[in-house]
Amino acid sequence: MHTVEITRVEEFSASHRLHDPRLSDDENRALYGICNNPNGHGHNYELHVTVAGKVAESGMVMNLTDLMAILAERVLPTVDHKHLNHDVPFLDGIIPTAENIAIALWNEIERELAPHEPCRLVRIKLHESRSNYVEYRGPSS
């Protein structure tokens, strides 16, 4: 049996503001620059979710329909067309940098994938724009 990684790509549109309440306004501006704009700004985020596993007799690592359903029903509605600082319970109190969003999405998605073991989440890749992206491979990486 062969180990293969499958990736589903989704998009969501959201706004955010980088601001650390432990810092002064001047410190925030110095640290986050234009991303500290009080009214926030936004992105079309492109999310790549990668799951690894053995290829079953079906020819599939995991039924892509199941992965699509998890993302479409459980994950994307929590962030799409939302303000990441205000509208997302699992980001509450977290500065919504791309790094932190990726880690938070890992936790959300990993929990949903538990019934699909031994398939396992192996990578979250999050593009904030065509020019910036982050990759997270989990807490043990």
Place this chain on the structure above:
Amino acid sequence: MHTVEITRVEEFSASHRLHDPRLSDDENRALYGICNNPNGHGHNYELHVTVAGKVAESGMVMNLTDLMAILAERVLPTVDHKHLNHDVPFLDGIIPTAENIAIALWNEIERELAPHEPCRLVRIKLHESRSNYVEYRGPSS
């Protein structure tokens, strides 16, 4: 002499909320759906600015350096990393749909291009996402 169109593509990240103050909250939700989320959401907008003119002896319709400078110095700073409902004077009182943003950007850019006549702005194409874009060819179109 040949007429050629040249296009410069730029990106900006901004947030917006679709909301018409003349309508009730229910009417706004019915009309704009998730785009009416009170805290707004955002996009990476991709802006295509097209200028037409005769090709001069330089081989150029217009010096692309000039078009890039207009956009980088006069236009993009007004919208990049901004909230389009709150931070942009030329969008004040305008519902920031892609259609309205394109028309407003046409007006801003056309004024800046006046010194470059007889080159003329002929098209603004604004992508709100990979799946949605609008095109505006000016008030006489």
Place this chain on the structure above:
Amino acid sequence: MHTVEITRVEEFSASHRLHDPRLSDDENRALYGICNNPNGHGHNYELHVTVAGKVAESGMVMNLTDLMAILAERVLPTVDHKHLNHDVPFLDGIIPTAENIAIALWNEIERELAPHEPCRLVRIKLHESRSNYVEYRGPSS
């Protein structure tokens, strides 16, 4: 009031075979080459649907939600994950070249848009691959 064009981009995956039953097998192979392969082949088609109209007080030419619903509910299910020679009633008896698919989709979509007059369908752009696309602007073009 300003005329603006709005475009929605959708994708569908389908298979097809180029074969003219009025021609011999040799003539078909000479005309259509590898696209005449008896078992067919397939593409991820990218469909751009462009609607033009005046911008209403809502800031919209047409509610994008309506256009998305027409495509998602009435158009895409007829062609996505289908064999265009066998599974699509409105392509029955039509050789499914990109040109003919674009014309047929125009007819399907224009009928659905009738309730949205005076908005009007102005362009169907259909990408068969990254390297090939066709554009159709209606019977009067």
Place this chain on the structure above:
Amino acid sequence: MHTVEITRVEEFSASHRLHDPRLSDDENRALYGICNNPNGHGHNYELHVTVAGKVAESGMVMNLTDLMAILAERVLPTVDHKHLNHDVPFLDGIIPTAENIAIALWNEIERELAPHEPCRLVRIKLHESRSNYVEYRGPSS
């Protein structure tokens, strides 16, 4: 000497149907959904072939011309404009999921690369669409 990975990207258009002859029609529909459509459907597959090796005095890991020739002459003609269930000997009896196609292409390409040792195939990445892709790093991964 430095180890570098070089990747060549190619495209092919093919049709397929996901169907397991060991299952009933109902089971197949439940398992594969719209991908079980009896007449099949198709994709523009994007194939990324990655070879790793030491950079030689030529400045190259492997002459890209050789890799291009292997793909253009030995690999792509077997799958481009084909029906993957019916037209491809090395997929005979294999359910043509993206996972299985990637593994089968690995085997085909690795054999062709044998004369280029110590360069070695290290990754096959196969995009079925803009939203779905798989990665395979060989039987020992």
Place this chain on the structure above:
Amino acid sequence: MHTVEITRVEEFSASHRLHDPRLSDDENRALYGICNNPNGHGHNYELHVTVAGKVAESGMVMNLTDLMAILAERVLPTVDHKHLNHDVPFLDGIIPTAENIAIALWNEIERELAPHEPCRLVRIKLHESRSNYVEYRGPSS
């Protein structure tokens, strides 16, 4: 019968230098900036060639195989992996701006298309980079 436009997209890699021999070195630097670098620079040009015509009984405006052959055999070899200032007879004495290259390619391609009348070349779109492109619709536009 319906008029449809078909477009073929090709790429070529070339170098060029923007320099007008009628101007001084200082004037050239002022006019062309970094594009006047004496040793030149280069691009992956993306060329879109659009042909319009009536859809024939074959379902095709023009056999795409013919258009591909014209470009692959007659046009691309003249510019791909070339220096546009030195290696291309039809650009001799022409400052190779994107505008001038598009016009010159129009002339080359239009001549090759003559046997395919009444199909006619209607647009050359030439991308110099992801951010800059030009469009030319012929001498009568």
Place this chain on the structure above:
Amino acid sequence: MHTVEITRVEEFSASHRLHDPRLSDDENRALYGICNNPNGHGHNYELHVTVAGKVAESGMVMNLTDLMAILAERVLPTVDHKHLNHDVPFLDGIIPTAENIAIALWNEIERELAPHEPCRLVRIKLHESRSNYVEYRGPSS
């Protein structure tokens, strides 16, 4: 604390010629093919620079503004709109294949990143075109 990789994508346009002065002209043509064209050719290179580190209290692995400044001020001006064989001191005497450019850029960028330890450069990915790219993970990989 979590390890995350952040990537910045930049583009530069440059020309180059593949030619080994230790070989005869015939040997060079046999080895490098059209890339040996005496007048050179060019590309729009797409450069992905990946830095790994722990996510700090700021929510960032490294301030992206710093990485952007390093690339915009110290790296891109050395290669953008240049001839890689003649204009770039750190490529002097090096055959500018994509492999060698990636290694040389690694060395330039790693030195600039030294003040940002313990963040570390982990990958340089360099696209020479849509179809060819190389990846380098450093001398210890």
